[in-house]
Amino acid sequence: MIGFEKRLVSKVLIFEDDASAQGKLKALCTELGLIGLKQSERSSMQMLQSNIDLGAVLISESSSDTAEGLGDGFELARRIHQLRRELPIFIRRSGRDDLDDLTPDEKVGIAGVYDIDKPDSLKQLLDQYLADTEYPISLIRRMEEVTHSSLNALFRDIEVSNELPYLVKDKLTYGDILSLLPVEAPWFSGYMMIQAEEQPMLGLIKDGRTAIDSATVDFRDVMGMLSEITNLAWGGLRTRLLALHPPTLDDNTRISVPITVNQYKEYISFGTDRSQLCFKYTLRDQHHRLAPVTLYQKFIFNIRWSPEAYLAADENKVEDLVQSGCLELF
Structure with missing residues (x-):
């Protein structure tokens, strides 16, 4: 599994009703450094609506939630995907290892x-998605x-997914325009790229x-809009993060790392081998007249990265949910 110098333990939510499979999953969680959590008698949807820090959800195809029908x-x-789109869901099937017999909706x-x-x-799924x-x-x-x-504030009549x-x-870039902004919070320092x-x-x-x-538009307006997206996204994120932990004088970072760009090869390097955290957004015209717009947002924490400190400041603690009875250790 990919990891920084200080590897974090990851939490996975497990829906498994087969006793034999439960025992094997427990052994795998121990081997892979995972904390397996299972839902208590309450509805799974009530728990998932909280901002609990999870890495993935493991479900068997025979799992159910009678409280939610x-x-x-x-x-x-x-249903879980509707509530928590960011969580990868891995499903255990009996007798097959693919989804070829399912419809696209399924x-x-x-x-x-x-x-x-x-x-x-x-293990392969965890390495790929976790x-x-x-x-x-x-x-x-x-x-x-x-x-x-x-994105919804800056564009009208579009659907964002x-x-x-x-x-x-890799260090390859996408498209022909990009916006690059230094980002810094008490737990990290690096860049955000759109x-x-x-x-x-x-x-x-x-x-x-x-x-x-729209009367006189050229490439300058496109570059200006890309800058607006970058500034608005980082401004909103910075406000939410600083609400968890306001910066102090000791949080200031003055280190610089050279950034190298080869436009011909569509290559950019931030002076680090750490992985880039990537989000792919698609803007679709609700009137179906215009081509979709694809945006890639990447976070590169190449100067400072302290996830332990972030988790300590985060207000949503899994331990609190276990103590309240909403979750049980698997």
Whole structure:
């Protein structure tokens, strides 16, 4: 599993009704450094509506939630995906290791399938999707929520969607325009980068979907809009983060790291081998006249990164939910 110098323990929520599978999952959680949590007698939806820091959800296809009228694991997965889009959902199936027999609606929200008798199938999914290994999920949720709000505030008559956040090791850029902004909070220091293609963004502006005068639009307006997205997203996120822990004089960071760019090769390096935390957003025209706009948002904490300090300041503690009876240790 990918990890920083100080590897964090990740929490996964488990819905498993088979006793044999439960025993095997317990052993896997111990091996992989995971804290397995299971829902108590209350409805699973009540717990998931809280901002508990999770890395993933593991569901068996025979799981159910009678309190919510959910008859199987696929219905449960769809409901969980509606509530917590950022959480990858892994489903355990009996007798098969794919989703080929399901309809597109039944597949929504399911990141992958695992076989409890083939531990590597679960390990591969965890390595691919478990962002909590490096980044607390509550921080990821704040990034997504603030960016969604910013995009909806800047564009009219568009629908914003995004895929599961992911980590990359490569240093390639997307599109032909990008905005780069230094970001700093008490727990990290680095950069936020927004990347896009110019022409689809230009189409939205020319069609009057922004506050920019659509009569005389050129590339400068596109660059200005990209800067607005960057500033608004970071401003909202910084406000929410500083509400957890206001900065002090000791929090100031004065270290610099060289940034190198090769525009011909579409390559950018921030002087670190750490993974970049990536979000892919798609802006779709509600009137179906314009081409979709794809935005890639990347966080690169290349100067300072202290997830332990962030978790200590985060107001949503899993221990509090266990003590209250909403959760039980698996």
